[in-house]
Amino acid sequence: MSKPLILVAEDSREIRSFLEENVLVPAGYTVRTAEDGLSALTLAREIKPDLLITDQQMPNLTGIELIQQLKRDLPDLPAILITSEGSEPLVVEALRSGAVDYLTKPFEAEHLLAAVGRALTERRRWESLVDARSEAQASAEDLASRFRALEALTLVGRTLTSLLDLDEVLTTVVETAVRLTGAEEGSLLLVDDESNELYMRASKNFDEEHARTFRLHVRDSLAGQVIISGEPMLVDESSHQDILDSYLVNSLIYVPLRLRGKVIGVLGVDNRKAGMSLTYEERDVLMAMADYAAVAIENAQLFQHSEAERNKLETILTQSENGVIVTDPEDRLLLINRAAMQTFGVDGRLVGRLVVEVFEDEKLISLLCTKGVHPHLDEIEVDMGRFYSAQRTPIEGVGQAIVFHDITHLKELDRIKSEFVTTVSHDLRSPLTAVLGYLELIERAGEVNEQQGEFIHRAQLSVKQITDLVNDLLELGRVEAGLDMAKEDTPLTVLARYAIEGLRGSAEAKEITLEADLQEFVPLVNGDPVRLRQMIGNLLDNAIKYTPENGVVRLAVEAEGDQVILHISDNGVGIPQADHPYLFDKFFRASNVPEDLPGTGLGLSIVKSIVDNHGGRIWVDSKLGEGTTFTVVLQAVDT
Numbered sequence: 308m309s310k311p312l313i314l315v316a317e318d319s320r321e322i323r324s325f326l327e328e329n330v331l332v333p334a335g336y337t338v339r340t341a342e343d344g345l346s347a348l349t350l351a352r353e354i355k356p357d358l359l360i361t362d363q364q365m366p367n368l369t370g371i372e373l374i375q376q377l378k379r380d381l382p383d384l385p386a387i388l389i390t391s392e393g394s395e396p397l398v399v400e401a402l403r404s405g406a407v408d409y410l411t412k413p414f415e416a417e418h419l420l421a422a423v424g425r426a427l428t429e430r431r432r433w434e435s436l437v438d439a440r441s442e443a444q445a446s447a448e449d450l451a452s453r454f455r456a457l458e459a460l461t462l463v464g465r466t467l468t469s470l471l472d473l474d475e476v477l478t479t480v481v482e483t484a485v486r487l488t489g490a491e492e493g494s495l496l497l498v499d500d501e502s503n504e505l506y507m508r509a510s511k512n513f514d515e516e517h518a519r520t521f522r523l524h525v526r527d528s529l530a531g532q533v534i535i536s537g538e539p540m541l542v543d544e545s546s547h548q549d550i551l552d553s554y555l556v557n558s559l560i561y562v563p564l565r566l567r568g569k570v571i572g573v574l575g576v577d578n579r580k581a582g583m584s585l586t587y588e589e590r591d592v593l594m595a596m597a598d599y600a601a602v603a604i605e606n607a608q609l610f611q612h613s614e615a616e617r618n619k620l621e622t623i624l625t626q627s628e629n630g631v632i633v634t635d636p637e638d639r640l641l642l643i644n645r646a647a648m649q650t651f652g653v654d655g656r657l658v659g660r661l662v663v664e665v666f667e668d669e670k671l672i673s674l675l676c677t678k679g680v681h682p683h684l685d686e687i688e689v690d691m692g693r694f695y696s697a698q699r700t701p702i703e704g705v706g707q708a709i710v711f712h713d714i715t716h717l718k719e720l721d722r723i724k725s726e727f728v729t730t731v732s733h734d735l736r737s738p739l740t741a742v743l744g745y746l747e748l749i750e751r752a753g754e755v756n757e758q759q760g761e762f763i764h765r766a767q768l769s770v771k772q773i774t775d776l777v778n779d780l781l782e783l784g785r786v787e788a789g790l791d792m793a794k795e796d797t798p799l800t801v802l803a804r805y806a807i808e809g810l811r812g813s814a815e816a817k818e819i820t821l822e823a824d825l826q827e828f829v830p831l832v833n834g835d836p837v838r839l840r841q842m843i844g845n846l847l848d849n850a851i852k853y854t855p856e857n858g859v860v861r862l863a864v865e866a867e868g869d870q871v872i873l874h875i876s877d878n879g880v881g882i883p884q885a886d887h888p889y890l891f892d893k894f895f896r897a898s899n900v901p902e903d904l905p906g907t908g909l910g911l912s913i914v915k916s917i918v919d920n921h922g923g924r925i926w927v928d929s930k931l932g933e934g935t936t937f938t939v940v941l942q943a944v945d946t
Contacts, residue, residue: 316347344368490576830943854879
């Protein structure tokens, strides 16, 4: 079996050399390298490697852009992304682009080799499923053919129920009924409540003058019998030849139109030529059409009734500089003002249609179709460069209103800051990766004495401390800037359980007991689940770090009025009273913390920023030698 071929795309020559000569080749892999994104793209198309390992920040193409382009040419090629920025959104973007794994610099050699092994194993498993998938696809095609008729009828139903112009609805109903049944003629008769007569409201292939003057009493007609009985009627040559002769047709079908339990009319089709009989299957199709038609008629009538009120509201909003869109609970466009029409290139005459028929932008459609009981702030990009803050507000009995504010200038400032942070992160972490890698190689290159081993260990700790400091600085910058913040109604008790499980190993290593007291029915809080879990995790990690062996760390979540309260307490060393006012300051560490205990002094600053961004409060109670309790109070979601 030939060795797996791995393509490494990395702009740092030192990292390329380290990965190829000291990690991958010794592990039994064949390696090719490229120093920028375009070179890697060209080389990958030529050599078709078994695996791609790519850095994120490279000239010409970023790592994610490289993966996305290769997925079109080599869809089965697994990719591992290496990056200096370990943010949650970047992880999500990497996985969505097709990456199978994700490593943050600096990383250890065995972590990379483990990721490579997983990726190649997954590729072999995927290839083994290709034949099975082909067989499944053939079965699916056979099954799909059985449902084509039903899908056609469903499509017709969706089309009908999306129309709100009554004339268009009724004409479409009759034309579609004729087409689906193969009939020659079709008509839709409605009841005139005053005269108790049927009149032809829409028709297909009838003389225009006849259709306009047609009148038929309910008591004296087949259609009238359908109105009275509420049951469909099929007449053909084998059953009612005398009726066919009087109506001058070969076969006909009438089915009732029901609206709110009342029969309001009849939908009918007929054939005049001999040998073209209509069947019971076509009667069933016509009954389904009648149900769709009744819903569409009701929608159109309701829309006409609300049109006047909509015009009043539209007049008020027309002059607003901010875009305003109002939708109903069924995601129909109720109102769109002039500013929004100009922003999204929409014609105001499309009011009443489903938003999926009005707009083309998938993100905008998703935003307009998102439901919620509380006001929510979203963000959307329009025309590749214009950004808008979208304030979505539910309106009881109407639907929801979305107001768009242009924030393009703010996004540009945010982009400049993000590029600066990414550049600094990349420039700092790449050398750290090389340092960490070569420190590992010293012990592999030959025997070292005890003192040399101690020096190597201290250097590794120093690299880790610098990396932690860079990570915490970047994380604090993102939190303070409000980046990566996607708030939703979140159960704090669930996040607390996740945080406990994530740190249980650290607690067991020190033989510390983790206790949890989580009330069963605690209201939700509106916040970013990722940030809230990070806040809980930081406080728990601190408690474990500063609690001696065989100690106890306790986490409690409870509801009090319209607030959710989180307590994290320990029986550790405690914090001097004089240090309490400075605990949440950047780089501050309590005066009784041992010098050899690692830490950056930024963990509590990050916690404080997260709490502030969620409109909450945090404070500390502590006594030397007895322990510490941190308390966080957040606003509960109204229920």
